[in-house]
Amino acid sequence: MSKNLTQRAEDYSKWYNELVVKADLAENSGVRGCMVIKPYGYAIWEKMQAELDRMFKETGHSNAYFPLFVPKSMFEAEEKNAEGFAKECAIVTHYRLKNDPDNKGKLMVDPNAKLEEELIVRPTSEAIIWSTYKNWIQSYRDLPLLINQWANVVRWEMRTRLFLRTAEFLWQEGHTAHSTPAEAIEESVKMMNVYAEFAENFMAMPVVKGVKTESERFAGAIETYCIEALMQDGKALQAGTSHFLGQNFAKAFDVKFANAEGKQEHVWGTSWGVSTRLMGALVMTHSDDNGLVLPPNLAPIQVVVVPIYKSDEQLEAISVEVEKLVSTLRKLKISVKFDNRTTHKPGFKFNEYELKGVPIRIAVGPKDLENETFEVARRDTLTKEVVSSEGIEKYIENLLDTIQKSLFDRAFEYRNSHITEVNSFEEFKSLLDTKGGFFSAHWDGTSETEEKIKEQTKATIRCIPLDRKEESGSCMFSGKPSVGRVLFAKAY
Amino acid sequence: MSKNLTQRAEDYSKWYNELVVKADLAENSGVRGCMVIKPYGYAIWEKMQAELDRMFKETGHSNAYFPLFVPKSMFEAEEKNAEGFAKECAIVTHYRLKNDPDNKGKLMVDPNAKLEEELIVRPTSEAIIWSTYKNWIQSYRDLPLLINQWANVVRWEMRTRLFLRTAEFLWQEGHTAHSTPAEAIEESVKMMNVYAEFAENFMAMPVVKGVKTESERFAGAIETYCIEALMQDGKALQAGTSHFLGQNFAKAFDVKFANAEGKQEHVWGTSWGVSTRLMGALVMTHSDDNGLVLPPNLAPIQVVVVPIYKSDEQLEAISVEVEKLVSTLRKLKISVKFDNRTTHKPGFKFNEYELKGVPIRIAVGPKDLENETFEVARRDTLTKEVVSSEGIEKYIENLLDTIQKSLFDRAFEYRNSHITEVNSFEEFKSLLDTKGGFFSAHWDGTSETEEKIKEQTKATIRCIPLDRKEESGSCMFSGKPSVGRVLFAKAY
Missing domain, CATH: 3.40.50.800 (Anticodon-binding domain)
Structure with a gap:
């Protein structure tokens, strides 16, 4: 077997694309933007699923399954979410084919079988799930409701890459409902920690835990917790998110409960997910010019x-x-x-x-x-x-234990040596492409500044680290006051 | 908790519908024909999945994942299959929503985002999978190719019932390719046997193994093997099918291999599947007027x-x-x-x-x-x-062992006492509704006769049992010669 793999130093992106195909992880299909996950790749995904599923169950969650389709009107219910999500998606408008009278052996869409209301192929399931929760929740005794779903979702991406960005992908999405905001926040943080533990102990991939800025937040969330990893080429990759939804979806879908005093209140929600994108992160954390390098804890063949x-x-x-x-x-x-x-x-x-x-x-x-x-x-x-x-x-x-640990240590060291403190925008710009990685810098807290930095450098704020120290300073871009550093990076 | 369950003798169908909802297995969703599988129901499905998945792997199969969408042109490739399947299905025609200029806060399908080619939401995956196999198979060394997929599929059913017939359902579909017809037939039979073993040992549900008549065969198959179960109301339920596809899909998608002598040949295929329909079969095999009765081997709580x-x-x-x-x-x-x-x-x-x-x-x-x-x-x-x-x-x-066995025995006894040999069409008609169950009768082997019997009685030939004895006789309907009995029943 000749590998003929492009070398990473030559063209990292080409190396990745080739490796994913040659190592039998996945390939492009005859359907635009959709991938085929091949048996070897799927076996790794199954190992990821098994561990995550165990962790979800150990933290009290049950699996369930909700419909693939979301009627358009449900989408509109939570405005911010509709605004943020529903633009690029697959839309079912008809429910029947018929023989094409002008082309023997060919089929055509039957114009008489138009749906009264269009159905969106779920890009995420908050809408359909919260419309269901309305009937499941009456009293505080029904809470917390802790549910996870393993499913396929579709987002009509224009530029796709195997695992990293595909029109259809596989993921899990947790959707929980609680009687107090404190409990819902605790849940969001708990699931971010579950993701971090999985990433570090199974994928051997160190992550930074943090919260997203407003402009990077999930549409419809009050707070988005995330884990951010660093790939070998110095670009960051968002590896999992966990959202505190406040009462946004509860209000949009009128999900109320009677509290212990019998008073009606809207419930508090969370949602959290990781996807087959993790497969891409796994490849770009450990692999080398000779091919894949898998951590023993996720290797189908050890x-x-x-x-x-x-x-x-x-x-x-x-x-x-x-x-x-x-x-x-x-x-x-x-x-x-x-x-x-x-x-x-x-x-x-x-x-x-x-x-x-x-x-x-x-x-x-x-x-x-x-x-x-x-x-x-x-x-x-x-x-x-x-x-x-x-x-x-x-x-x-x-x-096997040594290898698992050694892969983590190597990635940890690389990651740590690629968190660079910068104090001026010039310094930031000059190191962004030459060194890459995360840049820890002061920011004035405004979306305007964030947007301008993105326009000029393509770098975004990956997160406000949870463990950042309070440190007053001035924004590297605007010079305005800042209460602590955030992490910038170019990202997948 | 008051059960208030309709009694079976009163209205079996109503009892079933109520029980599925009240026992927290599933419920109808806000999306036409699509169900929500609730956590308790999903936990049973997960146990089914785990056992089946183990059995598939023990028989040498690997899991993989193929796209949800099938371009219309791929569907047309295998004519019989397109003819048999592609009529009632969900069709994606657009890929973008936009804000509705006439309705603030509402969304509309963007007419500028029409797909060049419509995408069918898979009702089954032969087309997409065989179009992929073309690139995976070159030589006899690549065979057999033994792959299974766990997935959701959509068939636009007009009259739906929870688990038994829903627009979207969950299933597994195996798709294998072989170098000889004998090996492909052996695979089809093997998987029918795996299904039978699962049904009997885990679901405690006795099944008859057989082959379908031409008119009941999977569109695009040469032979359809099946397992047929009997529900408490005397109606049969097809619980799993395994198809020998001959070279039909290989020819439609040009899947060839070089044999040991270097000669190019089309490969031989099979496909086989069971679905969340098994959940309905489980309910209607064992449950009673007080609610569900679960076999210990599949009970989430034993x-x-x-x-x-x-x-x-x-x-x-x-x-x-x-x-x-x-x-x-x-x-x-x-x-x-x-x-x-x-x-x-x-x-x-x-x-x-x-x-x-x-x-x-x-x-x-x-x-x-x-x-x-x-x-x-x-x-x-x-x-x-x-x-x-x-x-x-x-x-x-x-x-727990005693209960598992006892449930099977009870169902086995019921089933056996409801296989009635009949020798005239009058006898058949009179017993069909009064007694129900399977009717073992002579049939002349023609689709015409089968169709006429169906028209007059709504009963179909469930299968030609694999273990039937050769017994010459005359067709109960036409009087023409017959070489052995087949099983008729009304069916779900």
């Missing part, structure tokens, strides 16, 4: 074993030893594949698993059988070691 | 514990014992809920869990504490027993 042999007898002898190893590793819940295909050479296989980011590759040849050893190669460091077969399972188990 | 107390002290003492029990049961992987809500009386709780079909209810009062006993009630038989707390966990574990 260990691959490749036999090196010249004869059927050698392969047979090797297989006996490998089968023992495979069964020992599986008992430790390690996902292991024995690639005994006779149609491909070891070199081809080595390249393939390097491209696909399998964390550990074990090679076994006749010499290893003699010496009772295995050759163990790490994908992250591209280093090899000869290891005695005695106790190998423990060695592998530890090595 | 055991519920309800404390009976008059004072806080009593509740506290009971809680101590219950917590011990709960922790012991959880260690046995039994899903158990301790309902210690102080806002609801035991009678209310009893009704609620009866309605929701929880297989085992344990009640504990002060007397039980004294006697070191628990009161154990079975949902399926509505019987109670007082059981010593010594070894109770083993008792519960066995009881």
Whole structure:
């Protein structure tokens, strides 16, 4: 297998596009802007789903499923949300095809089957879900209502990129209702923390927790909490958001509850989501010029074993030893594949698993059988070691932990060395393209300044970090007073 | 909680509709024909998904994800399939809304954002998937290709019923490609068997395996294998289908492979699916006038514990014992809920869990504490027993198995006593409504006869059972020769 991968230094964006396809993660489909998630890519997504789903359930949430379509009138109900979302989306206007009388074998839209009201393919489900919650919530005893949905959504993006920006994508969206604002805020923060924990412990991807500025906030939210990650090319990526909706949707859809005193009040809401975009973030956090690098905690295949042999007898002898190893590793819940295909050479296989980011590759040849050893190669460091077969399972188990930690540490170090404090707009502009990363700078708190900086540099405020220290200063752009630094970056 | 459920004998259809809503499985949404699957219903679906997914993976399949939309031209590619499917479906014609200049705060479809080619919301994914397989398959080494997708699909049904027939529903669809017809047929049969095993072992629902007649076959298939179940009202329900597609889709989408001799051939295909319709089948196989009856293997809550107390002290003492029990049961992987809500009386709780079909209810009062006993009630038989707390966990574990088996046996007996051999059309007609169920009868093998019988009785041929014995006879309708009996029934 020849990789022929564009090198990152040459063209990072091209490297990404090629890698996603060549590593069998996803590809473009015959439908504009929609991707096919291939089995290997989907297996990683399934691992992400499994962990997130477990975390959602452990924090008291249940899954449910709401309709794909949202009638236009429901969309309009929450004005800010409609304004922010409903412009570019897929609209169903008809419900029947018929044979085209002028073109034998062809179909046409039946003009007699026009819908009375257009249906929007959900770009997000607040509207349809809050219109349902109206009937589910009567009393404080029905609260909190803690629901999550795994679903596909559609946003008619003009410029798409696999995983990062596609017309259709997969995601989860949590939608909760509470009796007090404090409880709803606590929920928003809790879910931001769940996302951060997932990103760091499973994706090995360090994130900054913060809140969005008004102009970057979710349309219809009072506050948007977010986690922001840094990609290898110095651009930031928003990896998850959690919104405190106040009573906006409750009021738009008239969702009230009787409190303990019997008084009617509107409920308080949150929504939060992460999507298949995380797949793009995973690729751009760890991978290298040889292909994917996957953290063991999300790798569909954690260990691959490749036999090196010249004869059927050698392969047979090797297989006996490998089968023992495979069964020992599986008992430790390690996902292991024995690639005994006779149609491909070891070199081809080595390249393939390097491209696909399998964390550990074990090679076994006749010499290893003699010496009772295995050759163990790490994908992250591209280093090899000869290891005695005695106790190998423990060695592998530890090595997987080491790799997981080491990937995080490497990304953490990179990220930290790319948070640059700047105190003037000139400094900011000169470092933005040469160094990249996050820039910690004073800002006067106005959308006007934010907009002007964006116009001149394409950089946006990624977040106001939750742990920022109070520090009075003056805005790097306007010179007006500021109460603390925010993080600017160019972003995906 | 008052159940007020219509009784089955009174109006079976009304009973079903009420039960699905009252037991919190699903409800109609504000979108025509689309349902909301509520958390309790979704939890059952998740258990179904988990078991099926495991079985698919154990038989070598991987999951992937393909686009929601299918361009109209792709639909037309496989003529029979287009003819059979594409008529009633949701059609996306535009991709943008805009502010309505005549109605402040309202949105309208932007007439300038008309798609060049209409997109069909997938009613099934053969077209989009086979158009993708063209690029995935070059050589016999790429075969078999064994892929499954969990997805939502939309069919514009005019008369909908929760789970049984909805415009949008959830399902899985397997799509495989093979190098020989024999291997593809083997796959179709294998997946029918997987479905049958799932239906019988998890849903406790006996099924007849068979093939469809030509007129009931999937549009674009050479053979449709199916599993057919019998509901309590004597109507049949198609619970899963597996299609041998021959080379129809391979030819329509030009999917070829080089065989071992280097010769180009079209591949052989299958597709197979089950949907949220199974939820309806589950309800109508076991439930009774008091509510749902769930088989333990699919019950989100297998055991519920309800404390009976008059004072806080009593509740506290009971809680101590219950917590011990709960922790012991959880260690046995039994899903158990301790309902210690102080806002609801035991009678209310009893009704609620009866309605929701929880297989085992344990009640504990002060007397039980004294006697070191628990009161154990079975949902399926509505019987109670007082059981010593010594070894109770083993008792519960066995009881869950007993209930699972007993539900199957009861359904099996009912089904078997409702397969009636008939030898004349008069006999058939007279028993069809009075007795219901499957009717095993001779048929001359023609679509004409099948159609006439359907017109006159609304009954269809559910399947030609795979295990039918060769038995020459004469068609109950036409008197023409027949080589064996087929199963007729009215069906959902």
